[in-house]
Amino acid sequence: MTVSIRPFKAFRPDKKWVEEVVLPTFDNLTEKQLDKILKKSKYNFLNVVSPEAFYPNISKKNSRRHASRHLKEMIDNEIIFQDSSNCFYVYCLHKYGKKQFGIVASINVKKKNKNILKHEDIYVSKANSILKTIENTKMQVGPVYLSYKEKTNLNKIYSKYRKKKPLYKFKTPGGTERSLWKVDNLKEINFINSNLSRIKNFYIADGHHRFAAMESLRRKTNKNKGLRKKNVSLLAAIFDDKSVNILSFHRLIKIKNFDKNLFLNSLKEIFPQIKSANFKNPSCNGELMIYVRNKWYYVELTKNKKIYNKFETDVEIVEKVIIKNILKRYSKFKLEKMINVPGKFDHKKLMRDVNSGLADVAFFICPMKMKKIMSLADRGKIVPKKSTYFDPKPADGLVNLLMNI
16 A cells, blocks of 8 residues: 555745744754744744743643644644645755755545554654644644655756745754745646656655554544544655655663773673774764764674674664663662754864763763664664664654644
């Protein structure tokens, strides 16, 4: 069974409001950038996705009510509006000197679809929170970021539309330039549909929590007699596998009663070849850089073949072998916190965080290749939460899907 992809009538910002409305992903924002958003406009979609950012003392129940009321206010005041006809949307992300073109579409998920594949674990509470927001607002305000292997002829569409004036062209905090075009020509809609319908599997790059929320919604509507006839659709931004840019999530850990020598001794028991070294970006999976109080260490994970062959990813070895072993080896050590650091930050940030005392150890992890991610998904393998980081990626609030629920 192939995925049922459809054009739709998007809710999107009035052009004069777009830069105040659109919300780049949280992990792309520094505290200063977030503060600037909060001060700039109450109409930013942050006030829908996470009202507590504007109102720190608001309860969860009131937060959801506020999100619904705020979205209605944005519609009533024509901050956002709905297109009059079903369309696809060409979306361009421009960062790191590279332009990525994709299609924003609606996907019917009324029935369980085995052709949308995941690779990463989730925080159930976060997925539940997204579900509650969707149920209260009746709208998806950010797409699931999907990719695929197959070759298509969609470049013909991209080549044509990139010559046209976009609906929007602007930069969001974090440095991504975003452009969007509306495709409402029936012949072109059919051309896009024909190309996308030939794709066997779609792979979730980013948006596992959104997808999990929609899966929960699908199950709820199918159980409810009054909702069974309702179509449940997924808002998706679809890009080919050659265009996506993959980074890592690095790790910081803070350990109570930490002792550098004991930590290194524990590490040497597993990887005797560990050596101090100047920092260098790991060139491939299996290479790991570790920072412990003013010094970098290089670890070649592949040297311990028994461990390396047991796990699918470097993140798993860091979490399930290195960190787990030291906590087991020394009972006085207690893990106080583990912080996931988006790969857009360089090694100097990790050094600052350790040197400042925020953490005791930093793990600089090599990103996976898209081919590896797709292989994991094909085999039904699920890696730890926050193993992959995609940048740039679609933002919230630019293209939104009204739910018929």
